[in-house]
Amino acid sequence: xxxxxxxxxxxxxxxxxxxxxxxxxxxxxxxxxxxxxxxxxxxxxxxxxxxxxxxxxxxxxxxxxxxxxxxxxxxxxxxxxxxxxxxxxxxxxxxxxxxxxxxxxxxxxxxxxxxxxxxxxxxxxxxxxxxxxxxxxxxxxxxxxxxxxxxxxxxxxxxxxxxxxxxxxxxxxxxxxxxxxxxxxxxxxxxxxxxxxxxxxxxxxxxxxxxxxxxxxxxxxxxxxxxxxxxxxxxxxxxxxxxxxxxxxxxx
Numbered sequence: 074x075x076x077x078x079x080x081x082x083x084x085x086x087x088x089x090x091x092x093x094x095x096x097x098x099x100x101x102x103x104x105x106x107x108x109x110x111x112x113x114x115x116x117x118x119x120x121x122x123x124x125x126x127x128x129x130x131x132x133x134x135x136x137x138x139x140x141x142x143x144x145x146x147x148x149x150x151x152x153x154x155x156x157x158x159x160x161x162x163x164x165x166x167x168x169x170x171x172x173x174x175x176x177x178x179x180x181x182x183x184x185x186x187x188x189x190x191x192x193x194x195x196x197x198x199x200x201x202x203x204x205x206x207x208x209x210x211x212x213x214x215x216x217x218x219x220x221x222x223x224x225x226x227x228x229x230x231x232x233x234x235x236x237x238x239x240x241x242x243x244x245x246x247x248x249x250x251x252x253x254x255x256x257x258x259x260x261x262x263x264x265x266x267x268x269x270x271x272x273x274x275x276x277x278x279x280x281x282x283x284x285x286x287x288x289x290x291x292x293x294x295x296x297x298x299x300x301x302x303x304x305x306x307x308x309x310x311x312x313x314x315x316x317x318x319x320x321x322x323x324x325x
Contacts, residue, residue, distance in 0.1 A: 075099050075109075075168060075184045080153075081305050084161045084193040084231060084297070089153040091186065092124075097148055102174065110169040111141045117156055117164045117188075124151040153188060159223045161192035161231030161309075163301040189304055192231045192297035194311035195222030200291070202318040210250075210278040213289075213317065217269060220315075223297060230299065236310070237294030238266035245287040246280035247319075277319065284323040288316050 077096045082089035100107045111122060121138065124147035130140040143151070156164070165187050173179045197220045205211045223233040240249055242262030249256060249264060251274055256264040266272060279287055294312045301307070 080188040083191045085158045091151045105172045113138045120156045162299040164188040189302045191305035192309040194297045204320045207324040210276045213275045233297045236296040239292040240264045241290040248278045251275045279321045284321045287319045
């Protein structure tokens with residue numbers, strides 16, 4: 074068996090070490106000459122293989138790798154590189170093992186290598202500011218999903234969602250209001266939003282008869298979730314401090 078344990082890594086890893094999960098004595102008979110082949114088309118999107126004495130077969134243009142060929146020597150530092158940076162979940166790809174004995178008889182077998190990638194939450198984007206009129210209650214019409222840094226949209230590849238919103242105390246003044254039960258006091262002047270999908274129902278009212286720039290400090294919790302992992306986590310969570318800058322224009 075070529076693989077003796079599942080290879081693992083984390084999202085956005087530039088290099089995933091496969092060698093520690095490979096049976097270095099896979100040849101079996103020391104007299105056999107063993108080589109391995111992996112088709113480029115069967116690797117994860119954008120990924121490639123690297124290792125000592127790795128050979129590359131190209132298509133007719135001479136520009137595109139179509140096959141990786143390597144020997145037992147390569148197994149000592151075989152790695153998967155260039156995995157799509159927002160991917161989290163399970164990769165599998167076939168490896169063709171070719172064994173030739175001293176009599177010239179050849180046997181080809183196919184085994185599957187499994188790689189599990191743990192999710193990592195990406196940095197979020199800044200929240201766009203708002204411009205409102207003095208003494209005018211205004212809804213926080215924020216597209217939370219637009220703040221997400223992860224481009225993946227399939228659960229099997231890892232998807233990020235805003236899973237929590239906490240408004241800190243408004244030290245610049247003003248008030249937050251919402252339908253009953255939507256904002257829960259944290260006891261320190263701030264509020265937890267009980268349903269993040271309803272952030273547009275939160276109303277901000279600036280300080281009475283004042284204009285200028287006022288800040289709404291906010292904590293945003295993001296959860297990155299994938300499926301299929303068995304030795305690394307399928308979820309990751311991170312909380313970011315952000316701010317909504319509200320420009321209040323004077324009314325004359």
